[in-house]
Amino acid sequence: MTAANHSAADKDEVNVNPAQTDLITVYLAYAEEAARQHYRSIQVRRGATLYEALAQAGWLKQFEELASWCEQVANTTTPTAKRWHVGVYAQKQPLNYILQPSDRVEVYRSLSADPMSQRKNKSRG
Numbered sequence: 001m002t003a004a005n006h007s008a009a010d011k012d013e014v015n016v017n018p019a020q021t022d023l024i025t026v027y028l029a030y031a032e033e034a035a036r037q038h039y040r041s042i043q044v045r046r047g048a049t050l051y052e053a054l055a056q057a058g059w060l061k062q063f064e065e066l067a068s069w070c071e072q073v074a075n076t077t078t079p080t081a082k083r084w085h086v087g088v089y090a091q092k093q094p095l096n097y098i099l100q101p102s103d104r105v106e107v108y109r110s111l112s113a114d115p116m117s118q119r120k121n122k123s124r125g
Contacts, residue, residue, distance in 0.1 A: 022046050026099050028057055030066075030107035044099060050086060051095035053105055066107060070095060084108070 023043040030038045044053050051070060054060055060067040069085050079092035087093050088103045099105070 024048075024099065024101040026053055026102070027104045028053065028059070028107070029104060030059065030063070031109055032063070033109070048099050049095060050088065050093055050097040050099060050105055053099060054086070054107075059107070063107075085110075 022045055024046050025041055025043050028038070028040045028042065032038060038059075040057055042053065042057050044056060048056075051074075054066070054070070060070060066085065073084075074095060077094050077096070079087075079094055084092040085108050086095065087106050087108065088097060088099075090106065
């Protein structure tokens with residue numbers, strides 16, 4: 001590579017748009033009901049929280065129950081097993097969790113019956 005070509009290549013690397021490098025892609029999934037599921041990928045700023053991603057996706061406006069729940073647990077730093085509705089890759093996370101590139105944000109719905117009880121009832125009958 002000649003000095004002129006090397007200089008041009010270096011210039012291209014320097015001209016990367018800084019705004020593009022400050023964005024990461026995350027994926028959102030919400031099974032509102034068994035037959036009604038929502039999936040979306042969005043770009044958020046690096047350092048964005050799980051809550052900010054839900055808001056940016058418009059899900060806090062679209063799903064009132066989710067927004068209400070988020071208000072109730074906004075200051076909770078340790079997710080509680082029974083009442084927690086959000087996580088990343090099936091691991092419950094607080095709303096202030098800092099998202100990583102390609103994270104899959106999952107919104108869990110409340111179950112009408114305990115899955116363990118349902119399995120026991122099926123095996124008996």
